[in-house]
Amino acid sequence: MFDANCIFCKIIQGVIPCQAVLRTDSVLAFLDMNPVHPGHTLVVPTAHHVTLMDLPAALGGDLLDALSRVARGIVAATGAHGINLMQNNHxxxxxxxxxxxxxxxxRFDDDGLTLWPQRPYDSPDAMAAMAARINTAIAAA
Incomplete structure (x- = not known):
């Protein structure tokens, strides 16, 4: 699967150059051109899928293996104290x-980056109701 209008598909096809750190048949990892910190890497499936929800389950093992290997490489190469794994959908x-x-x-100690604000549910009942709604949606899918 390839989308001729997708910049990542063009990178995967070699039409646009990148600084690759790992390439397999199903996954490509390359440095982000506008990193949060040097070493910030993107890990992408080589087949075009738009979101996490579109990824086939069979790709999960390859992605997790690549994420783990690349994360270890980034930490070793940069001396990072930690690492964030982020994935945005839509x-x-x-x-x-x-x-x-x-x-x-x-990530580095005291690097000034913060995560989004969090707040608790209004009540234990509200939390239980949300869990029930999500369970129902998963069962229906």
Whole structure:
């Protein structure tokens, strides 16, 4: 699967150059051109899938293996104290390139980056109700 209008598909096909750090038949990992920190790497399936929800389950093992290997490489190469794995789906969540991809971002103590604000559920009942709604949706899928 290839989308001629997708920048990541063009990178995978070699039409646009990249600094690859890992390439397999099913996954390509390359440095982000605008990194949060040097070493920030994108891990993408070589077949075009738009979001996490579109990825075939059979690809999961290859993706997890690549993510783990690349994360270890980033930490070793950069001396990072930690790493974030981020994945955005649809524009409302910050997805800019409509090809499923994972960000591996090296993190350092006191690097000034923060995660989004969190807040608790209004009550234990509200949390239980949300879990029930999600369980029902999963069962229906």
């Amino acid at each position: 524009p409302a969540a910050g997805q800019v390139v409509m090809h499923a991809h994972f960000h591996l971002i090296p």
